[in-house]
Amino acid sequence: MNVLVAGGAGFIGSNFIRYWLERHPGDRVLNLDLLTYAGNLESLADVASAHADRYTFVRGDIGNVDLIEHLLTEHGVDVVVNFAAESHNSRAVLDPASFFRTNVLGTQGLMEACRRAKTPRVHHVSTCEVFGDLDLDSTDAFSEEHPYRPRTPYNAAKAGGDFVVRSYHETFHLPVTLSTCANNFGPFQFPEKLIPLFTANAMDDLPLPLYRSSQNRREWLYVTDHCRAIELILEKGRIGELYNIGSGVEQSVEEITDRVLALLGKPETLKTYVPDRPGHDRRYLLNSAKIRRELGWEPAVGFEEGMRLTVEWYCANEAWWRPLKERLAVQEGSWGGR
């Protein structure tokens, strides 16, 4: 099988490519990525040499319909998985336009290319954040039927992309599935995101910038469990359906910070409280009963084990993340009058 992975040089996409090539020895993977500040081919350097005959990289924009149609046809692509997106909520406050360009219009370009090339199977990766947020004391969890109520430019743009994908299914019968996933963590995550940023800062005895609302909670999933869920959706998912992917494990930002500090043996005095990001969502929690019931998925890596693996990975891979810290686009807490 020939698989085109869009956004494969990012955090989850690179983990997915590694996962797929290991588990599907007969398949070829074509990685299409624009290499924005968040894309990094170093994340796949080992894969590119170990699987040189089955792995190809092409630099390109998911909005470039002609390029992608050509690639889909030339490589006989059977499956497209779309991870490509602008993904950092904090950066979306500073430059919302780039989020709508890639996450909505870019997604439309990719779907149009798939339609023209008659791609047999398309999967679009989305986020729990499209559903909006929950009260901290709510007993609710978002099911797949929950209305989309995005609150930030990032999650509004992701919601827009999801509607594009659904419209290509309903109108043009493009054989799509979608998934909305909880917060991921694991190796190769850009050090702008909470766990890698705090790990990297703590290793250097630098302050860890917590938002004042540090009791805000997220649901956490180890990245390979996300990859496995997408694999199952591709194998057994029903066309046109959305699947929630969540662990059910919630942790506040404060709890995550304490765990990073404990794993590294660093003092609590590194915690520094900064102004909240505008529109900062309080809490997300998914009801993942559908994927567990229909596809038999469940997480394999527990939260504590995943945190230990992640922090150990960042300790052992400074050469990977140190150059990326220079590229950080956002100073957390510097929202000015926004």
Ligand SMILES: NC(=O)c1ccc[n+]([C@@H]2O[C@H](COP(=O)([O-])OP(=O)(O)OC[C@H]3O[C@@H](n4cnc5c(N)ncnc54)[C@H](O)[C@@H]3O)[C@@H](O)[C@H]2O)c1
């Ligand atoms: N990280 C999470 O916790 C999480 C949770 C749920 C869903 N998601 C979704 O999963 C997907 C991947 O997230 P991530 O954390 O790996 O993001 P990331 O920012 O690490 O990677 C995104 C990748 O997309 C590429 N890209 C950006 N714009 C592009 C364009 N126009 N054309 C081609 N490539 C482009 C970037 O170069 C980068 O390699 C996103 O769609 C995101 O919304 C992420």
